[in-house]
Amino acid sequence: EVQLLESGGGLVQPGGSLTLSCTASGFAFSESALSWVRQAPGKGLEWVSTVGTADDTYYLDSVKDRFTVSRDISKNMLYLQMNSLRADDTALYYCAKNPVGDFLDSWGQGALVTVSP
């Protein structure tokens, strides 16, 4: 069974930093791309970032140069390092897996990030 478990969310002041982690199990971690998708309170889904199987990375323009996605294959872990956080980064952050050439077929339950003074 595929499992994705996010951690590391919390309250952070504007301009602060936070790193989210996603622990993965139940699938061939090295053979799947992985993504972060966020959902602001009461709003829709917004794709944030993807790391491919060759460690190629992709970002939403509004987080480029502030967020960094990475993976540790030895630990089956996905990370999202978030710097210079802003109020509009407040959201529930989901990690999701997308097999190469496919869509987001499994999701975690999310980690809440709140950016507030």
Next chain:
Amino acid sequence: EIVLTQSPATLSLSPRERATLSCRASQSVGSSLAWYQQNPGQAPRLLISDASNRATGIPARFSGSGSGTDFTLTISSLEPEDFAVYYCHQRSKWPWTFGQGTTVGVK
């Protein structure tokens, strides 16, 4: 970026009725479009990939169609658990984008 516009925003129907949801892309995405269902307090669930392929374990009452810029998700006969929010999503071009969602509510 490719903008996905879903309609209607809200659909009010009764159980066993047919639901038809639309997603229009601002430029062609080919068949690189998916549909997700999200129930309150839960993570999204993949329903349809590549415009018309049901994901593993998805009931046959869910079907997807379309290509290019116009796509449809049809639920042939609504079950109680189908009242939820539905999102379309394109992965044709970066940045990936989602539609704003359609809420299927009980009439």
